[in-house]
Amino acid sequence: MNVFLKRLLIIAIALAVIAPAIYYAITLNNANQRQSDPLYYAPSDTNVLGYVNYNGTHFYVYANNRSYGLIFDTSSLSNVNFSRISSLMHGNGMNGSTFNSSSNFTSKTNISLYADYKDYNIYVIRNLSFAFIGLSITNQTLYLYESNGFIVLGNLNGIYESINATLSSRNAIGYSGYLNSSANVSMAVFNVGNKIVKSVYFNLTGNNLTGSIRFLNYTYESYFLSAISNMKGATIISVHDFNVKFKLDIRSLISAYDLMGVLNAQ
Amino acid sequence: MNIAVNKVSKRYGDIQALTDISFEVEGNGCLVLLGPNGAGKTTLMKIMTNIIRPTSGEVRINGINVREDPGRALASVGSLIEQPEFYPYITGYEALMFTCMIKGLSHERCISEVNRVSGLTHCRDYLNRKTKEYSRGMKQRVGLAAALIGNPDIIILDEPTFGLDPNGMMEIREIILNLKNVKLIVLSTHLIYEAELLADHIGIIDHGHLIHFGPVEKDRYLEVRGRIRGTDLKLNGVDIINRDENRIILRKNSDIENWEIIKALESSGSSIETFDYYSVIEDLYRNSVSHSDAES
Amino acid sequence: MLALIIIISGIMSYFSFRYQSKINTFLDRFDSTTITTSLKSRALDYIWSFVLVDIPVYAAVFFGSPSISSEIEDRTAFHIFSLPVGRMTILSAKYAAAYAATVLISLIYIILEAIITIRIYGTIDMSSYLLSLMLTLIFIASVLAFTFFISSIFNRNIYAYITVLIIYFLVFNAVDVITSLLYSTTSPFLLNNAANIIMEVFVNINLFTFSPTISLSPASASKIFLAVAVMIIYLVASLAAATVLFENKEAK
Numbered sequence: 001m002n003v004f005l006k007r008l009l010i011i012a013i014a015l016a017v018i019a020p021a022i023y024y025a026i027t028l029n030n031a032n033q034r035q036s037d038p039l040y041y042a043p044s045d046t047n048v049l050g051y052v053n054y055n056g057t058h059f060y061v062y063a064n065n066r067s068y069g070l071i072f073d074t075s076s077l078s079n080v081n082f083s084r085i086s087s088l089m090h091g092n093g094m095n096g097s098t099f100n101s102s103s104n105f106t107s108k109t110n111i112s113l114y115a116d117y118k119d120y121n122i123y124v125i126r127n128l129s130f131a132f133i134g135l136s137i138t139n140q141t142l143y144l145y146e147s148n149g150f151i152v153l154g155n156l157n158g159i160y161e162s163i164n165a166t167l168s169s170r171n172a173i174g175y176s177g178y179l180n181s182s183a184n185v186s187m188a189v190f191n192v193g194n195k196i197v198k199s200v201y202f203n204l205t206g207n208n209l210t211g212s213i214r215f216l217n218y219t220y221e222s223y224f225l226s227a228i229s230n231m232k233g234a235t236i237i238s239v240h241d242f243n244v245k246f247k248l249d250i251r252s253l254i255s256a257y258d259l260m261g262v263l264n265a266q
Numbered sequence: 267m268n269i270a271v272n273k274v275s276k277r278y279g280d281i282q283a284l285t286d287i288s289f290e291v292e293g294n295g296c297l298v299l300l301g302p303n304g305a306g307k308t309t310l311m312k313i314m315t316n317i318i319r320p321t322s323g324e325v326r327i328n329g330i331n332v333r334e335d336p337g338r339a340l341a342s343v344g345s346l347i348e349q350p351e352f353y354p355y356i357t358g359y360e361a362l363m364f365t366c367m368i369k370g371l372s373h374e375r376c377i378s379e380v381n382r383v384s385g386l387t388h389c390r391d392y393l394n395r396k397t398k399e400y401s402r403g404m405k406q407r408v409g410l411a412a413a414l415i416g417n418p419d420i421i422i423l424d425e426p427t428f429g430l431d432p433n434g435m436m437e438i439r440e441i442i443l444n445l446k447n448v449k450l451i452v453l454s455t456h457l458i459y460e461a462e463l464l465a466d467h468i469g470i471i472d473h474g475h476l477i478h479f480g481p482v483e484k485d486r487y488l489e490v491r492g493r494i495r496g497t498d499l500k501l502n503g504v505d506i507i508n509r510d511e512n513r514i515i516l517r518k519n520s521d522i523e524n525w526e527i528i529k530a531l532e533s534s535g536s537s538i539e540t541f542d543y544y545s546v547i548e549d550l551y552r553n554s555v556s557h558s559d560a561e562s
Numbered sequence: 563m564l565a566l567i568i569i570i571s572g573i574m575s576y577f578s579f580r581y582q583s584k585i586n587t588f589l590d591r592f593d594s595t596t597i598t599t600s601l602k603s604r605a606l607d608y609i610w611s612f613v614l615v616d617i618p619v620y621a622a623v624f625f626g627s628p629s630i631s632s633e634i635e636d637r638t639a640f641h642i643f644s645l646p647v648g649r650m651t652i653l654s655a656k657y658a659a660a661y662a663a664t665v666l667i668s669l670i671y672i673i674l675e676a677i678i679t680i681r682i683y684g685t686i687d688m689s690s691y692l693l694s695l696m697l698t699l700i701f702i703a704s705v706l707a708f709t710f711f712i713s714s715i716f717n718r719n720i721y722a723y724i725t726v727l728i729i730y731f732l733v734f735n736a737v738d739v740i741t742s743l744l745y746s747t748t749s750p751f752l753l754n755n756a757a758n759i760i761m762e763v764f765v766n767i768n769l770f771t772f773s774p775t776i777s778l779s780p781a782s783a784s785k786i787f788l789a790v791a792v793m794i795i796y797l798v799a800s801l802a803a804a805t806v807l808f809e810n811k812e813a814k
Binding site: 003006007010011013014017018021022024025028029031032033035148 | 747750751782784785787788791792794795798799801802805806809
């Protein structure tokens with residue numbers, strides 16, 4: 001066989017194997033990447049998407065009018081480590097002594113297998129009381145499941161929607177640009193469906209809050225601008241059509257409701 | 267048995283090692299490639315045995331392109347190129363068996379072949395030693411044995427007597443003289459007397475060019491020394507190549523006997539002191555290489 | 563090479579017996595109720611595999627790096643190239659021989675791993691073990707092809723040895739660090755990262771990257787397939803390149 005032809009044949013055969021292998025590898029890698037992105041477990045039709053990073057623990061939150069959930073990366077949990085949750089999931093229940101002393105779970109919490117949904121085991125936590133950054137939950141029943149090193153904790157609808165999101169690939173990965181993972185709290189509220197705002201985004205780092213609101217009309221926008229300009233520690237960064245960007249020192253707020261109260265008053 | 271070299275050139279970077287070498291040799295006999303060191307003889311032989319690739323041109327052995335189908339082309343070829351080296355951790359016997367089996371012979375046949383060629387090249391005594399222990403001469407003999415294994419029709423030998431003692435050289439030349447009656451041997455040397463002894467065809471290579479190629483008619487050239495008379499000397503059946511007062515070079519163009527030539531010369535008034543075959547190869551070589559030097 | 567493997571295997575065996583109890587420390591995130599014997603045996607196999615991942619590399623360098631360059635350096639090519647056998651046949655035969663030698667060396671270690679695990683824990687996770695073995699065999703083929711490719715570039719053994727080691731241990735790790743810093747992710751397309759699957763089939767822990775994974779479950783099927791695909795890419799590309807280069811190799 002001609003030398004040039006032989007060389008061509010070798011290269012052609014190699015490419016015939018390598019090209020599909022590369023395509024397959026890239027596809028697999030992208031799928032794995034998505035699975036290691038926490039937003040893979042949040043449904044795409046969520047209205048609220050948030051990221052919280054506090055004291056070494058970070059998680060994502062999603063919510064709409066019927067469901068909500070918290071997504072924990074198990075390797076990032078500090079107060080409640082994976083082993084405890086694993087023992088929660090694989091045991092029949094436990095008492096307070098199985099927790100470490102800094103745990104936020106109370107001794108009456110009971111966890112058991114609730115249901116099998118599309119090959120995922122859903123567990124139910126009854127009588128859960130939890131305190132975190134000023135928020136407290138008492139005697140709640142929450143549900144959770146674990147997948148690929150992530151734990152999703154929420155109401156039952158939230159769990160179902162999370163599982164459906166992973167299976168149908170209709171997840172919130174595309175919204176990751178709305179969140180700032182270097183902030184302590186980053187929140188995105190969109191598709192709000194009320195008459196005042198279309199979307200709200202804010203990032204909180206330390207005491208500094210930067211946000212952006214898209215109003216639905218100039219009236220509410222002007223109310224907001226008026227309120228902000230009267231607040232100590234607040235600055236308008238830019239106003240463009242219905243979009244307002246602002247900066248705020250949260251120490252100037254007496255409570256989280258101050259801003260809402262000012263808006264309502266307006 | 268046929269080797270055809272067609273416009274073979276070889277370039278190493280800026281160095282043109284071979285330029286448009288073309289020749290064809292057929293049937294049994296011995297083609298000697300003669301030339302000074304660095305002329306390109308070994309390069310040409312490496313191309314003929316697929317050790318290196320020509321930059322352009324091709325070599326065909328029995329009509330098969332060596333580069334495109336080396337398996338078939340070299341199936342009937344045995345070769346010894348440069349100084350032979352074998353895997354150091356095997357014995358000479360294993361090296362010969364390996365060579366034999368690669369050529370497709372059965373195990374039993376290989377045993378008898380190894381026995382035969384090792385007897386021919388007188389390397390039997392040290393075949394059970396590892397090749398890393400061999401001297402240059404030992405490797406040369408085992409290399410020659412490897413070239414002869416399988417009874418190939420064509421044998422390509424690059425300075426086969428290199429590194430051998432005088433007895434060894436004589437033995438190898440004897441082997442070649444015997445083999446060339448039934449095989450086609452291509453041999454390279456820079457020793458003129460070796461070429462004179464062995465060549466049926468001669469190719470003179472210098473600076474990568476084939477400056478002479480043709481059959482050697484050793485028995486046809488005669489050199490007569492003495493007092494050469496007769497300016498109009500004409501001899502039937504003989505061409506006068508060169509003459510002066512004391513020497514005449516003749517080429518027989520018929521079946522004239524040597525004594526007839528002597529008689530004719532004496533009749534013309536010449537007195538003969540010596541009468542011998544003329545080393546045409548040496549003459550050819552000197553003329554060719556000196557012309558080549560002048561041109562370059 | 564054989565002596566080296568025996569020494570390494572001996573050291574690992576000693577450590578396995580001597581520091582059995584440390585397996586619990588290694589798994590100390592878990593209650594004793596969840597640390598099963600099967601999990602401990604997998605953890606031990608994970609630690610053995612941590613060393614196993616590099617053994618084929620050294621063996622491949624030893625057997626594969628001089629495969630082609632030595633023919634030129636030792637001048638045995640003058641004899642071999644002039645024989646009536648195609649270059650591809652020569653290459654295939656050398657590859658097969660080097661593969662067999664590397665597998666044999668690695669099997670000594672792998673079999674001892676199984677023996678020690680069964681001896682200590684009385685059980686072994688056979689599916690993970692066989693999967694790890696199969697992945698090791700694929701990895702050997704892949705890294706050997708890579709060394710053959712490097713060997714076909716050079717005419718001297720020492721250059722081939724050094725280049726393979728530099729590329730595998732230096733260049734791949736450097737690229738890994740850079741992609742991790744830039745993209746916060748471990749590139750799975752590097753052969754050394756793909757090789758980590760050999761240990762991750764026991765326990766999916768990889769702490770030596772910028773995006774560590776910690777899971778006591780074995781690696782997922784998609785991760786295994788991805789690693790195999792990467793190894794096959796290296797195998798085919800390297801062999802094709804080695805073949806083309808070797809076809810044109812000259813013994814000057």
